[in-house]
Amino acid sequence: MSFLESLSKFVLTMGVAGFTWQQGVMLAVACILIYLALRKGFEPLLLVPIGFGMLLGNLPLAGLMDPPVYHLVVNPQTGEHSHELKEIGGLIYYIYQGVKLGIYPPLIFLGVGAMTDFGPLIANPKSILLGAAAQFGIFTTFIGALLLDFIPGLTFTVKEAASIGIIGGADGPTAIYLTARLAPHLLGPIAVAAYSYMALVPLIQPPIMKALTTRKEREVVMEQLRPVSQTEKIVFPIMVTVLVSVILPPAAPLVGMLMLGNLLRETVAMQPILNRLLKTAQNELINIVTIFLGVSVGATASGLIFLQAKTLGIVCLGLAAFCVGTAAGVVFGKIMYRTSGGKVNPLIGSAGVSAVPMAARVSQVVGQQYNPSNFLLMHAMGPNVAGVIGSAVAAGVLLAMLE
């Protein structure tokens, strides 16, 4: 072998040889996401792993997302067929199995449940309906995505439309869970859109809230919530798991794990030894899973799929879903304001889009702009946590329909 041949062989094994322009663009997009996360503080916990996963997944010839390769071997003596492992497959391919098999999102829900206090919701059960109303965005966007059929390059299938619609739930794990089941090829754009909009809640929601409410409505001071006993808080996760799973089995993995986390949280006072499990769910487990989820979701965003007109469609539709969901929550809040004789502040309706606790905080901030002595935070936490349950239920409904 001549020197030149050796050199050319060596060059061909380098990543530079397999570099495509799409990969170049994706590396740039990955850097932008990492920049937004680090410098602008847009969901850094998720966007840093997603951005870096995107970087890893688009590295030429690294093959981190490659599946294992098997050779079919025929035994010449017995004629038996067997499979022999030729290439072991990339690291992220194996990590991705947790997304593909729907393992990571429920585990994240376990952590979310372990960190969430459902007390405000238990104290004011009516607020659960605000969490349901805010899911309207999911379904209108589902139809909207199908209506875009007439634009070339923006034809979405029913399953893709459902996956885009779920962005309106403003719940990252739910969006990933549903998309991995219905339209796994859209995982990258949908996850990025979902988490970006969750980060932009304080910018997107206030104009909609102000446009749909009057000053008088925004100034409403709500009554103090009743105290909730510990026993009630312990019974709540068990009751929710049983009821939701009986009515809507596809929602059981998400709701079940959310409620298990919450049960650990509420029973720790009774059995302090459970603190070990609680701490794991609240910290180590959710952090490990977040890294795996982010990296593998980012790695699915390959240039060939991400750089399409559809990505823009997903981004726009996701925003529409989010806005419609917020608006529906506020409108339902207004209905409750009327029916309760002015006792409900409609601003808490916008918190029904999940995004805990940012959406509740937005309700508090907007409310205080008009009445500085008004504290809506705990009232908004009710619809906010109801939104988490609501988006999981909506995902279950879509799964039941499309599976």
Add this chain to the structure above:
Amino acid sequence: MKTESSRAKHAVRTIRLMVVLLCGLAIASAGWAAFGDDLEKPRPEFTRHEDRVAAKLIPRGKSTSVLIEFQAIGGRLLGIEGMGFDPAGQKGMDAKDFRSDLFAVTAGGISPGGELKLSLSSNYFTQATELWVFNRAAQPPWLAAPAENIERPNRVQELVVAVKDGGPLDSDGTVNGEIVLVVGPRDSFWGYALGTLLIRFFGVFLVLGVLQLGMLLAGQVFQALDRRKEAPRTAAARRAVAEEPAEALEAVEPEAATAIGVALHLHLAALRASAALSLEASDASSWARQGRTQIMRDRLLTHDRPGRK
């Protein structure tokens, strides 16, 4: 406030940047093929059981497979194949309305010019499912077949259509004792989609409404239990107050109360003073104190190195 507005401006700038970037990507990729369309090819696989043929396929908008069973009544099924929608694509006909592939059915076993009935049954069909036939030679090529939609046990719907050899539904157009029929079960896509919007959204309301009811009931029960638990305590407290001799309360003179208060204050102040004094005193030996001073000096060097920020 200034910081908030500058943050908002930054965020708006970032959003603009993202939108411009995405528009650029979209323009760059505008000519590319859509990638969703090819994922939903409901290609059937056929299995024959005597005179029946079953097609197994994953319909559009579903992830699990369904079975459609074919039978020729008054004739014999000779063959059946799946057919994509593209060759039958016509203006005004939407592939989305056909959630399965089309089926090219060949049937025989009848006399020339005779008639047979083709039956398609599946638990995937609804009462609104229609049977449409494609015949390239006919005008218009797509016809709504006059099919009977019969309800069977286990939520199975059977569509039965009578086909005449050489008739308008027969694609070969000749009277030869053989019928070729290109047929597809059709459901209105928009009916389905809008139904989804309404029924599914109210489904979410229903589930959460049931939860609300459960929470209301549980709340009532727990509040009642709490009240019951509290009741004896409250009653005991009330009784204790009621039983307390009024004279005992009145017996303390204001001057005496003031004197007691002053005495308590002086006593506690003295205790606090002695505690503060005892902090100063150390029971460590001179050797230990010297060691401690040495450690603190070393630490100071570490934390006070030049250029440390």
